[in-house]
Amino acid sequence: MAEHPHLGTLIPQLLVERGIDTVFGIPGVHTVELYRGIPGSGLTHITPRHEQGAGFMADGYARATGKPAACFIVTGPGLLNIATAMGQALADSIPMLVITTLNPRQTLGRGEGHLHELRGQSVVGREVSALALTIWTADQLIPAFDEAFAFMASARPGPVLIEIPIDLLSEPFPGPVTSMRKPAGPPVPRTDDVEAAAALIAKAKKPLVIAGGGAVAGADAVRGLVEKLGAATLLTANAKGILPSGHPLLAGGCMLTPSLHRAIGEADLVLALGTELGETEFWYELDGLKLNGAVIRVDIDPRQLHRNARPSLPVVGDAGRFAAALAPLVKTIEGGAAYARQLQAARLDGADPRYVRHRPLLDAIWQVLPEAVVAADSTAASYGGNFMAEPPAARRWMSAATGFGTLGYALPAAIGAKVGRPKVPVVCIIGDGGLQFTLPELASAADAGAPIIVLLWNDQRYGEIEEYMVRNQIAPLGVCLQATDFSAAAKAFGASHVAARSLGEVKEALLAAAGAPVTTIIEMDASQYA
Structure with a gap:
């Protein structure tokens, strides 16, 4: 230099x-x-x-x-x-x-x-x-x-x-290039806040933990706290995998159904770790959601602590560091695993069948590819995945169907994930409408040597918007799309294509695609898929 x-x-x-x-x-x-x-x-x-x-x-x-x-x-x-x-x-x-x-x-x-x-x-x-x-x-x-x-x-x-x-x-740098000192990490919660939280938890008989995306970096510590406390735990879409599939305290993810709304209201204490408790986690029913017990909120951002749900105890700090400090101070509360099983069994009550139909597809991904990272677009299978998908570890599920809610996210996001983790399979879940937002990025995957797997649900429409318009008595204009030849598009962009008409065919295609040197589009035609 x-x-x-x-x-x-x-x-x-x-x-x-x-x-x-x-x-x-x-x-x-x-x-x-x-x-x-x-x-x-x-x-x-x-x-x-x-x-x-x-x-x-x-x-x-x-x-x-x-x-x-x-x-x-x-x-x-x-x-x-x-x-x-x-x-x-x-x-x-x-x-x-x-x-x-x-x-x-x-x-x-x-x-x-x-x-x-x-x-x-x-x-x-x-x-x-x-x-x-x-x-x-x-x-x-x-x-x-x-x-x-x-x-x-x-x-x-x-x-x-x-x-x-x-x-x-083009200007020269005017002096010596000095190295940066290692920056400070995220804020450590105050000891008196941790002790106050332990005192509140000690009084609880029916606590519930809600962990959000802000807890992912401290997933091990958060899981350790949950297991020490023995409390049923809900995970937001961005926190999936902090408790793996089958964990005895995992009560569900993304609080979209009436049964989970009731559970939050019935809890005598809610411990919210790194979550904004935003409306897309509750299917736009935040105004009707009642937190009737004590609420402990932990967030790295002090402004976030008082939005959407007013806390009994606001704690500024990193969720993982808070969990590590709190775990030694709490005792195990009996009945948490049984309560989690109860909530798991009831969590799909009242769920939209358009989303529930995709549960076997979501389960199949990690059954066939246990190490897979999944990027989900705004499409029915992804909406269902936000409350049904149960990945085996954190950082295995990423979804655009929350917060800003963009279309076309999943394809390039999956490519980025593959660049970062080239040794694991990366799966993109996307609809035909969303895929056409960013379809040329298939060529970017080929250029980068980053082959991914695209699970394409093709109903030749913006199906979610059409359903919403019909439900609200609006003529469904502008939602039907001309049929696209995705097989030809795949070939044009250096990818392969396979049609899958059943879950069994999807599983076979997933297994084959995981070892392929190029991106594979697995297309499921909604009119033929059974």
């Missing part, structure tokens, strides 16, 4: 020193200076077909590995293209680092029609970022990177945006 490298050349080095090993991006004239330093840096670069794909890939990578990836994004249209993926990651608290460019400093705000010029780009970026920083001078580069990585190590996760004017990328 030169004594005074240009900023564009230095940035890849800074990323590697801070633990980033993968970058998703499409080179453009505004970002090419960032690419000078990639060869020999140790960074892996993956090229999507659209910047939205870059963001979803980074999302899937982070969910599957627990580590952030970076995205190199051009000014203006590039940032707007990735904004949807950043919004999804912000809603689900998924870390990623987005490095984007600005037009030259002397042109900003002048409206002179420069390439990629976007008025108020920084304003747009801030709205879909947990933290947004703009570098205006060369000496601000390392402090900005230090702040960004300190934030990602200690705060509620989400997209971090760094903007750099393109003229600055």
